[in-house]
Amino acid sequence: MTNIEIQNCLKENMMNIKNTFHDTSDLIVRKIKVGSKGSFDINIVYLDGIMDVDLIQENVIKPLLEPFKIVSFRESIVDQVIERIIESADVKTTTEYKVLTDSLVQGSTILLIDGYRKGIIIPSPKWPERSIEASIGERSSRGPQIGLTEKMKTNINLIRSSLKTPDFCVETINIGSISPTSVSILYLEGMVDKGILKEVKKRLKSLNIKYVLSERVLEDVLEGKPKSFFARVRHSERIDGVVSSLFEGRVVVIVDGYPFAIIAPALFIDFMQGADDYHISMGRFTNRIMRFIAFVLGVYLPGVYIAIDNFHNDDLPNKISKAIISNDELLPTFWASIW
Numbered sequence: 001m002t003n004i005e006i007q008n009c010l011k012e013n014m015m016n017i018k019n020t021f022h023d024t025s026d027l028i029v030r031k032i033k034v035g036s037k038g039s040f041d042i043n044i045v046y047l048d049g050i051m052d053v054d055l056i057q058e059n060v061i062k063p064l065l066e067p068f069k070i071v072s073f074r075e076s077i078v079d080q081v082i083e084r085i086i087e088s089a090d091v092k093t094t095t096e097y098k099v100l101t102d103s104l105v106q107g108s109t110i111l112l113i114d115g116y117r118k119g120i121i122i123p124s125p126k127w128p129e130r131s132i133e134a135s136i137g138e139r140s141s142r143g144p145q146i147g148l149t150e151k152m153k154t155n156i157n158l159i160r161s162s163l164k165t166p167d168f169c170v171e172t173i174n175i176g177s178i179s180p181t182s183v184s185i186l187y188l189e190g191m192v193d194k195g196i197l198k199e200v201k202k203r204l205k206s207l208n209i210k211y212v213l214s215e216r217v218l219e220d221v222l223e224g225k226p227k228s229f230f231a232r233v234r235h236s237e238r239i240d241g242v243v244s245s246l247f248e249g250r251v252v253v254i255v256d257g258y259p260f261a262i263i264a265p266a267l268f269i270d271f272m273q274g275a276d277d278y279h280i281s282m283g284r285f286t287n288r289i290m291r292f293i294a295f296v297l298g299v300y301l302p303g304v305y306i307a308i309d310n311f312h313n314d315d316l317p318n319k320i321s322k323a324i325i326s327n328d329e330l331l332p333t334f335w336a337s338i339w
Contacts, residue, residue, distance in 0.1 A: 004097045010041055010114035017045060020101050027104075034064050040077055041114040050107045052126040059087040060109065060122060078118045081111065092121040102180065127151065132158070147237045152182055152256035159186065162243045167191070173204065181212040182256040186242075191249045200251045200264055215255045215262065222253070222264050234266035 007013055014029065021027050030044040042064065046056065063085045082091050094100060100110050100119050107125025129151045148155045156170060167189040174180035183204065187197055203221050212218070223232040236242055237260050242252055245263045253262040272291045308316070 005095050006097060006100070006112070006117045006119055008115055008117055010043060010112055013112050013119075014043060014045075016097060017100065017104075020097070021104075030061070032061070032064060042081075043112045044109060045104065045112065046109040046124070047104055047107070050127060051109055051124045055088070055124050055126075056109050056122070060111070063087055076116070077113060078116050078120065081113070082120060086120070086122065088122050088124075090123050092123075093118050094121060095119070129154065146239055148239070148242075148254075148259045148261060150257050150259050152184055152254050155254050155259075155261070156184060156186070158239050159242055159246075162239055163188070163246065168246070171201075175204065175207055175218075176209060176211045179211040183212075183218065184254045184256075186246065186252040186254065186261075188246045188249070191247065192251060193249050196249075196265060197251055200253070204253070212255065215258045215260065218253060218255060219262060222262065230268055231266055231271070233262050233264045234270055235260045236263055237261070 004016070007016075018027065024047075026048040028046055028048050032042050032044065034040050034042060044056070044060065064081070078093065082093065092103075094103075095118055100121070103110060103121045103123075107123070107127065109122045109124045111120035111122070113120075130149060132146055132149060132154070146158060148158070160168060165188070169187055169189050171185045173183055173185070175183050185197075185200060185204070200222065203224065204218065207218070207221050209217065219233055236245070242261045242263070245252060251264050253264065255262075269288070272288045272295070274287060274291075
């Protein structure tokens with residue numbers, strides 16, 4: 001139905017929509033008659049459970065059913081409904097079935113009028129959402145405790161509460177041919193690296209998949225090829241971490257349905273930072289040095305142990321050799337205390 005347009009016949013339009021959704025039981029059709037002596041047939045269509053029924057009842061159905069609401073004006077009935085009757089803040093129109101069906105699965109309500117080749121789209125989603133909670137994976141004793149949620153719009157609102165500037169830009173695209181998923185690209189105009197922003201957009205738009213099962217798919221395409229031992233992007237579920245990255249000129253990608261932000265590009269030193277580093281006045285540099293030393297020890301100490309045990313056991317004094325290497329223990333006390 002990609003290139004099919006809406007027809008004049010309301011029954012034909014409804015038949016096509018029901019066939020597209022395979023007569024699913026949660027596709028609700030509300031039939032009403034408006035105008036003088038019920039001269040216009042209107043069908044209100046939505047998917048039950050994912051839209052705000054109260055919003056549609058108050059802002060669409062009630063105004064349409066008010067007597068003498070439809071009067072004779074120069075504009076068409078579709079324009080009258082949009083401009084004079086519907087009390088919703090956001091209203092769109094389309095002539096394509098594909099746009100209608102995509103809007104329905106995203107929680108919108110559509111109005112179809114008999115004799116007109118236009119559909120009216122009223123965004124009215126009401127998805128189940130958990131309450132805003134503290135960050136679990138990046139706990140901090142100081143600073144904001146609020147973490148990201150699975151709802152993309154909520155996450156953008158939380159970031160905007162810390163970035164009160166018109167330079168904060170959001171670009172949203174849909175990825176997935178069968179089940180489109182909204183993906184938002186966030187950046188600060190005037191601070192972002194234009195080359196990085198262009199490359200992020202290019203790589204995301206080049207992704208041709210049926211659905212987004214995990215945000216790891218987007219990470220792979222953002223990291224690109226050849227593969228590296230070191231990560232080129234990183235995660236964050238903290239608002240202050242995302243805001244700090246934006247001020248550093250980086251690009252943040254948020255996927256609807258996932259409570260993490262993808263930050264690109266990532267440097268090796270970024271993984272030595274802690275959540276508290278943004279909110280303490282002393283010790284930030286020392287803490288990062290200690291983490292780096294611990295990283296180096298974690299990489300090299302196993303090799304040192306194996307080398308001494310297998311090749312240099314006889315080069316050490318007997319007392320030292322017994323202290324650090326034992327045939328009866330996999331990991332002697334000396335090495336366990338270091339680890």
